[in-house]
Amino acid sequence: MSDTLLSVEDLWVRFPTRTGTVDAVRGISFSVGRERVGIVGESGSGKSMTGRSILRLIRAPGQMEAKSITFNGDNLLEYSERQMRKIRGHQISMVMQDPKFSLNPVHSVGKQICEALRLHTKVSRKQARQGALEMLEAVQIRNPERVFRSYPHELSGGMGQRVMIAMMLITDPQLLIADEPTSALDVTVQMKVLAIMDKLVQERGMGLIFISHDLNLVSSFCDRIIIMYAGRIVETCRASELHKATHPYTRGLLNALPRIEEPKGRLEALQRQDSWKQEASVDARV
Amino acid sequence: MPVSDSALMEPKSLSAETAADARLEIKNLNVYFGEGSERFQAVKNVSVSVQQGGSFGIVGESGSGKSTVLRAVCGLVESWDGEIDIDGAPVSHKRNKAFARKIQMVFQDPYASLHPRHTVDRVLSEPLKLHGFDGIDGRVLRALDDVGLGADFRFRYPHQLSGGQRQRVAVARALMLEPEILLLDEPTSALDVSVQAEILNLFAELRKEHNLTYVMVTHDLAVVAHMCDEIAVMQFGEVVEVMDVDAMRNSTPKTAYTQELLKASMGYDAEFFGDS
Numbered sequence: 001m002s003d004t005l006l007s008v009e010d011l012w013v014r015f016p017t018r019t020g021t022v023d024a025v026r027g028i029s030f031s032v033g034r035e036r037v038g039i040v041g042e043s044g045s046g047k048s049m050t051g052r053s054i055l056r057l058i059r060a061p062g063q064m065e066a067k068s069i070t071f072n073g074d075n076l077l078e079y080s081e082r083q084m085r086k087i088r089g090h091q092i093s094m095v096m097q098d099p100k101f102s103l104n105p106v107h108s109v110g111k112q113i114c115e116a117l118r119l120h121t122k123v124s125r126k127q128a129r130q131g132a133l134e135m136l137e138a139v140q141i142r143n144p145e146r147v148f149r150s151y152p153h154e155l156s157g158g159m160g161q162r163v164m165i166a167m168m169l170i171t172d173p174q175l176l177i178a179d180e181p182t183s184a185l186d187v188t189v190q191m192k193v194l195a196i197m198d199k200l201v202q203e204r205g206m207g208l209i210f211i212s213h214d215l216n217l218v219s220s221f222c223d224r225i226i227i228m229y230a231g232r233i234v235e236t237c238r239a240s241e242l243h244k245a246t247h248p249y250t251r252g253l254l255n256a257l258p259r260i261e262e263p264k265g266r267l268e269a270l271q272r273q274d275s276w277k278q279e280a281s282v283d284a285r286v
Numbered sequence: 287m288p289v290s291d292s293a294l295m296e297p298k299s300l301s302a303e304t305a306a307d308a309r310l311e312i313k314n315l316n317v318y319f320g321e322g323s324e325r326f327q328a329v330k331n332v333s334v335s336v337q338q339g340g341s342f343g344i345v346g347e348s349g350s351g352k353s354t355v356l357r358a359v360c361g362l363v364e365s366w367d368g369e370i371d372i373d374g375a376p377v378s379h380k381r382n383k384a385f386a387r388k389i390q391m392v393f394q395d396p397y398a399s400l401h402p403r404h405t406v407d408r409v410l411s412e413p414l415k416l417h418g419f420d421g422i423d424g425r426v427l428r429a430l431d432d433v434g435l436g437a438d439f440r441f442r443y444p445h446q447l448s449g450g451q452r453q454r455v456a457v458a459r460a461l462m463l464e465p466e467i468l469l470l471d472e473p474t475s476a477l478d479v480s481v482q483a484e485i486l487n488l489f490a491e492l493r494k495e496h497n498l499t500y501v502m503v504t505h506d507l508a509v510v511a512h513m514c515d516e517i518a519v520m521q522f523g524e525v526v527e528v529m530d531v532d533a534m535r536n537s538t539p540k541t542a543y544t545q546e547l548l549k550a551s552m553g554y555d556a557e558f559f560g561d562s
Contacts, residue, residue: 042478042479042480043449043478157348186347186348186505187347187505187507187547187550187551188347188546188547188550189347190550191549191550191554191555191558191559192559194554194559195554195556195559198554198556213478213479215479216553217553217554219553220552220553220554220555221553221554252480253479253480256479256480256482256483257479257483257508258483258486258508258509258511258512258513259508259511259512260507260508260511260534260535260548260551260552261535263511263512263531263535264512265490266487266490267483267486267487267512268483269480269483269484269487270480270483
């Protein structure tokens, strides 16, 4: 497949603890093209660890292991730490959940965006400033000049997350990993931020990995969905076909959601089965 | 009458009609924070009325004042004016023990609302001791059973419980004094959907068994549609609309804000949000 951007084969993430090794991710394989792929799961399913391990950001004592993580034909596992730094933020960017914790509180927003650009491309200060202002405008910030000068604490959650997206997209990456990018935001703000992200990703022909716990949101936003449970992929499908999902876990999640359109007297509680943990992971490579 | 006007009128006319059998009634509630030039009005002239045995939802985004209304009712905010009536009798700024017997609150974050160094047993028996109840042993066991935990959990510490189990303990604590009204402040928003379903089912069962009246605050319209019969929408400290759950299901809210909120909770729609 020529348009595959990223292909991950047999990824494991392990954490040694006093009581033995915990496998956070257990041998999953998936691929991402120039499309929107959603990774959904409950807390502890390994979805965030999957996102981080693509950029090799698992900190010790955590260990990651994979047969291959191929990005544009190169195996990222063979890269040195130095080479990885050129990938991170340049070709693959990551947006985290809470802008409060991902922006540096003592630098102005503009300085941080310029830094991201100047680190990866040879541009003058003036050009960087110009680029940052344009990018702030692209994420629909009404007064880019003012926001450029402001500090993270002066921004609302929605603004902060737009700044994060601006910072991550200014280097023109090919793949964006968004880890619960809108979970800390109000629903209406959330939709606006998603619309901005959606537009930019489509215009630039990027790939997007969208990590979320919200099945409803992911199915309406993404092209393809990967559903994780206990470190494995239990099911994968096109977002439009989620209602046809067959795995009892996916069905259970769908049934557990209260819905505005169809009232139910009682919600179906998810009956977890141990067998789900033993099942082999589904290969989500296209 | 133009649409927006009637929407603004609705809360008042509603409360006037139902004043007779209202269990909890809030009239022209204002809440302020800060002093002098820093003074900020978080809740503006809010009037709602909750029926005996009813389940009333308040939705809104962060900063809309929805939690502050609950906190004012519960007595956790001091600088309020207006009137809060319970069973027709106004409550004063200082609350007494009898008030605690009548109203209890469940908070949002089960990770923050339980004392990390107190066992479940201590958490549950403390209110009983303060109020001089007898038969504490049996009551604690019954409460654990009520919330589906069982006696095994009695001597555990919060860190030995999952998020859902903690929230069950918090619910049990609120039920210890056999209150008639439960104030629920985003009780499931910190939980996974499968756990949320369990807790919402638990609320439904307890309401039936104990004949409780609920006031629930949440940002999740689907949760409120599932739980509540009547819903108030708040924005910038004001109630912009009060509707019953059917009006919400049929997507016939009157104000543009409620419609946007409703649309947003249905999932991402590129056409609706893309050009804003």
